[in-house]
Amino acid sequence: MQVLKNLVKCIDDNGFRFNPDTTIFAVQHLMQQSLYLFDALSDLGIKYSNMFVCGKNYSSNADIIEELRNRNINTPLRDKYKIGVSSDADIYFDLRELSKRYNHSNALNFENTVLLDDGGHLLASADTLINKPSAFFCGVEQTGSGIHQYGIKSLKFPTVDVSSSAAKRIFEPPLIAKAVYERLISVLHDLRSPIIGIIGLGYVGQAIAESLLVDGYSIYAFDSRSDINAKSGIRIAKSINEIVNACDVIIGATGKDISKSFVSRDQFILKEKKVFVSVSSGDVEFYKLKSLFFESNAYDPESQYDIGSIPNLEMQYGDGHILLLRNGFPINFDNSLFSVPLKDIQGTICLLLIACVQSYLIRKQTHKTLIYPGRIMVDTSFQSALMKSWGEVLDVDHGISDLYLNRSTYIEQQSQLRTEPKVIRLPWVFKNWKWNF
DSSP, X not given: OHHHHHHHHHHHHTTOOOOTTEEEEEEOOOSHHHHHHHHHHHHTTOOGGXXXXXXXXXXXXXXXXXXXHHTTOBOOOOOEXXXXXXXXXXXXXXXXXXXXXXXTXXXXXXXXXEEEESSSHXXXXXXXXXXXXXXXXXXXXXXXXXXXXXXXXXXXXXXXXGGGOHHHHHHHHHHHHHHHHHHHHHHHHTSSSOEEEEEOOSHHHHHHHXXXXXXXXXXXXXXXXXXXXXXTTOEEOSSHHHHHHHOSEEEEOSSSOGGGGTOSTTTOOOSSEEEEEEOSSTTOTTHHHHHHHHHTTSSOTTOEEETTOOOOEEEEETTEEEXXXXXXXXXXXXXXXXXXXXXXXXXXXXXXXXXXXXXXXXXXXXXXXXXXXXXXXXXXXXXXXXXXXXXXXXXXXOOOOHHHHTOXXXXXXXXXXXXXXXXXXXXXXXXXXXXXX
């Protein structure tokens, strides 16, 4: 994690420290990289006891949660989950329990609260969970689905949108595609010449399709947008139903419940085995399909599982067979210490760290009655420096030359690509900072 280590030193060399009264309220994948992130925030002045951290049941690692508690970081106490309860419901339950501890702690009296979110649940509910005015908040959102869902389009406080950053969108999808491929390959080997369908050709969907295509698999794809330029060799379907009917393995990469379009008593008729795989956040991608397992009494929705033992759901359906991997949760996570090698994913941790600093500085440099609400672009000069440092350690080809990485206008254009509404501009908080890392 040398890039992250160098960044922490760089921030410190620029004279930055969080005030002692700063708290962090976070939703994150609690894996090894999260430990490094919270350690970095501690190195920059935030006390571990002022950190309130909620994980996700499908990605968090039990050993890392114990490490967080050993550092005196506040985390939810439960470690068992019901198979029939949605990921959204689980996260909101844990957030409510954690907010009670926050509201009964000294943190309630602290002026600065950084909301570090992955998925939008915290940003959408902070003003009801935390007993303080939203003018005291500053936010960071890691995912595109978190920005566009859960009613946070009209944010009441400044929120740095990491998901739209060029650094994340260009460098991270190949890393996720590689993680998906490594976990999917054993399933594919059990099938004879499987035809693979990918629903959703965003950055991650495209990267997965291209990886599988290189390995010789037949690929169908569908995207609701008409302007998608798929790589040669990928057959474009006209509907989700066409994908389900034609393919043996169906990969969902939309961030929405795509199974609503094909699961019904009249239309969903199987005559062979179908494997369904999610690569998006939570269990939303095949949630309607998942309900069939409970309606058919194949599984008891009240049955529980521990973190690290999420089951596959499997049953006969008509003349066919359904296999839903990992209870509909994304396959690129398996509750291990990390889903992507630490040296590769450290760039994402750097983005989250600097986004916390940037959001905090905006909050500090503007009077609370004149606070700038809404989405903020990750500083482009920082992104340029990060992409050069991060690119040097990556095992995947990001396809971007140093010529473009040195152009702040290119980074800015890429950071605004496919984001609505366009990211607002705010006063430059990193004036005179030197990015030597």
